Amino acid sequence: MNPASDLPEYLLRLGDSALIQGQRLCEWCGRAPALEEELALLNVGLDLVGQARNWLDYAAELLADGRDADHLAFRRDERAYRNLLLVEQPNGDFAVTMLKQFFYDAWHLATLEGLVSSSDPRVAGIAAKALKEVTYHLRRSSEWVERLGDGTEESRRRMLQAIPRLWRFTGELVAPHAAETRLHQAGVLAAPAQVADSWQATLHAVFARASLTPPEAPSHFYLDARQGLHSEHLGPLLAQMQALPRAYPDAVW
Template sequence: MKWDTCDPKAAYVLHLADDALILGQRLSEWCGHGPILEQDIALTNISLDLIGLARQYYQYAAEIMGDGCTENDLAYFRDSRAFKNHLLVEQPNGHWGDTLARQFYFDTFHFFQLEALSNSTDERLGQIARKAIKECAYHAQYSAEWIIRLGDGTEESQAKVKASLAHFERFAGEFFVPSDVDTQAAEKGWGPAVDALRPAWLEKVNSILTLAKVPSFNESTVARTGGKAGIHSEHHGYILAEMQSLARAYPDASW
């Protein structure tokens, strides 16, 4: 497959990039559909931050891979199996509570992941993370506030967000199950040992869920895995179809 890579560092950077791009793409679907203008703008702001972050990672991965590879090749000309994003980020937006539950689990993970990446032995990854973590702090604050607002809201909002939070538990577990690429990255000090991020994540998530007056994260939920190995849910192909169709129909098109 073109633009797949066996280089462990490139593979790790691509995993980071794919999370940011796929979630950024998902959030962009809200553009023009938010419940009110401010929230529409908020989600598209977050989307923009994530796509900007994805570009930083893809540019770096393309440099490592060489052979004329560009960020556009990596975003638009790889197939689903080459993408190594977590299953969580490709899940459909659903209703507002679904989107914010997905975002809340991800942002909280993303913050601790970037905090660890800020001390990466890889200089470039450290630079990218030290920049992105400041933006991520705002994302995490925003999604946590919404979980509290919905949970500690009306009977209907609480019932809905409780179901959303429970639904995404199975996907959040994948964060902390290391893939081969994660393990190698941790050994080299490029990134964190993902299982070690779990206690801090759980503590933060549960502190917000308590404020939201909804049940704590159910630790016995079995984690669904596969995303980091390129085995995605059915949704993934549809995301790529929409995101990549223009670039593939008109290669080298420019604005």
């Protein structure tokens, strides 16, 4: 493998993660605990779908196999997706959703901060545009983790239940990967260790303000989305997302 062939896979990682997380957030439509929160969740979800489009557009250009961003988003099978395992997990209650969003946002911001200096101008440009949105996303999800963790007895109980439910999926946010190391050596992205350190620093700072204790580092998880090995939750989610495009593949809007 070389950086040229690693880059499309990395772009799929970014685009698929944003797309699936955006889809999960949009599932809160009509179900959020308050109207303001419903609008906020949907706005963040739409931000992520827009970012996914930018990454998948570039991935499609580099793959140059006749597929476009829409095809990559809606016509691939489960094993072809490269999203983080974390984002495909069900929403659960509001505490689970906001903790998952926080874990993802902290990783997302650290990743984008490294990409704005990429030697690839297309990557740098997409990252710079997304960084403005994700800075807000992280601020919002951090505030909710603090409110729920250091709030009422009930909110704290739910947050304490959410942590072990999601923590096992956080290892992939900080685990080094050979392809990312090669892309860093080529100047395309920041050092994976730098992203991991930033994620962990943000986690510890927010958990401290929320009176929460981070668990021990998770052990290696048996699934690996980089190889198309996903949890049981991605398939049903894709079935919903892809029903219309697959039923009417030639439809135009």
